[in-house]
Amino acid sequence: MANVLILGATSKVAGEVARLLKQRGARLFLVARNAERLACLVDELAPVGHYCCDLSDPTNHDGMLCAVRRAMPTIDHVLIAYGYLGDQLASERDYREADAMIRINFSSVVALLIPLLNQLETQGKGALTAITSVAGDRGRPRNYTYGAAKGALSLYLQGARSRLWKRGVRIHTIKMGPVDTPMTATHKKDFSFIDARSAARLIVHHMQGRGGVHYVPGFWRWVMLVVRNMPEPLFQRLRFLSGR
Ligand SMILES: NC(=O)c1ccc[n+]([C@@H]2O[C@H](COP(=O)([O-])OP(=O)(O)OC[C@H]3O[C@@H](n4cnc5c(N)ncnc54)[C@H](OP(=O)(O)O)[C@@H]3O)[C@@H](O)[C@H]2O)c1
Numbered sequence: 001m002a003n004v005l006i007l008g009a010t011s012k013v014a015g016e017v018a019r020l021l022k023q024r025g026a027r028l029f030l031v032a033r034n035a036e037r038l039a040c041l042v043d044e045l046a047p048v049g050h051y052c053c054d055l056s057d058p059t060n061h062d063g064m065l066c067a068v069r070r071a072m073p074t075i076d077h078v079l080i081a082y083g084y085l086g087d088q089l090a091s092e093r094d095y096r097e098a099d100a101m102i103r104i105n106f107s108s109v110v111a112l113l114i115p116l117l118n119q120l121e122t123q124g125k126g127a128l129t130a131i132t133s134v135a136g137d138r139g140r141p142r143n144y145t146y147g148a149a150k151g152a153l154s155l156y157l158q159g160a161r162s163r164l165w166k167r168g169v170r171i172h173t174i175k176m177g178p179v180d181t182p183m184t185a186t187h188k189k190d191f192s193f194i195d196a197r198s199a200a201r202l203i204v205h206h207m208q209g210r211g212g213v214h215y216v217p218g219f220w221r222w223v224m225l226v227v228r229n230m231p232e233p234l235f236q237r238l239r240f241l242s243g244r
Contacts, residue, residue: 003048003072005029007055007112008082010037012181013131016200017079017207018045024204029072031055031064033082048072055082056104058111065115074123077207078116080109080130084146085183091145098145105149110156117160120169127170129207130157134177134215137224138235141244154213161211170211174203177220 004021008014009030018028018041028047032038035052042050049071053060068075086101109130120126135143136151154173161171178184178192179199187193199216206214215221227241236242 002076003027004077005075006079007031010034011081012196013199014081016196017203020204029068056108076126078128086146088143101145102149106152121167125168129172131174131176134175134220134224137228172211173213174216176216
């Protein structure tokens with residue numbers, strides 16, 4: 001994994017992934033929205049390049065991708081880590097919140113995937129990893145707007161994976177369970193939470209393997225198999241699953 005582009009580098013999980021990759025000798029290009037926190041990462045990790053922009057606005061993408069091409073003509077791996085949990089209740093009352101959740105977690109990612117996957121296809125090698133969520137496996141009252149956006153992204157990646165596997169391009173979908181990061185700062189931490197470093201170790205492990213869907217941590221694959229296939233009349237009666 002020589003040249004790695006990280007989109008949303010100031011995410012707690014992405015920062016830990018970047019540290020692990022740097023230790024393994026990767027050359028990094030870091031993209032994030034928050035200039036101050038990006039500058040701290042640049043000081044720490046000495047990437048070959050960095051760029052500060054709001055990734056939810058596709059009009060920023062061309063400038064960013066030009067800067068990446070100048071510093072890194074060949075990309076070995078892209079990690080898409082930025083995301084927005086949003087406010088579920090607000091998204092049920094106000095389309096602007098729902099739109100922000102769908103734009104940040106899905107449509108702006110598609111706008112990035114179009115040029116990036118075409119570049120990897122032209123290169124005939126390389127890989128792309130995107131962090132989606134177990135929330136995308138089943139709509140729940142607690143987070144179904146966010147879940148719908150992440151689920152749509154997982155579906156998009158599934159199609160792209162089958163389009164590109166013959167062209168030497170690996171695509172990894174990371175379906176992550178709860179992780180203790182700023183995104184979940186106000187959430188009550190129960191047994192299901194892991195820390196960002198542990199999540200990053202698992203993600204780096206999967207990034208080096210074959211493309212596919214990877215649950216992080218792995219036990220979510222079996223939990224979500226049950227949750228996904230549970231009949232709605234039963235699901236709706238189980239408060240720990242269908243409550244707010
Ligand atoms: N934490 C969890 O429990 C959990 C579970 C499943 C999946 N995920 C997903 O994991 C990924 C990493 O999140 P995290 O847990 O590490 O949370 P985090 O530390 O809060 O990171 C979220 C990152 O997304 C960035 N971001 C949001 N909107 C952006 C935009 N428009 N342009 C550029 N960057 C933007 C944020 O930047 P700013 O600092 O500028 O806001 C922040 O760096 C996300 O895709 C998240 O949806 C998280």
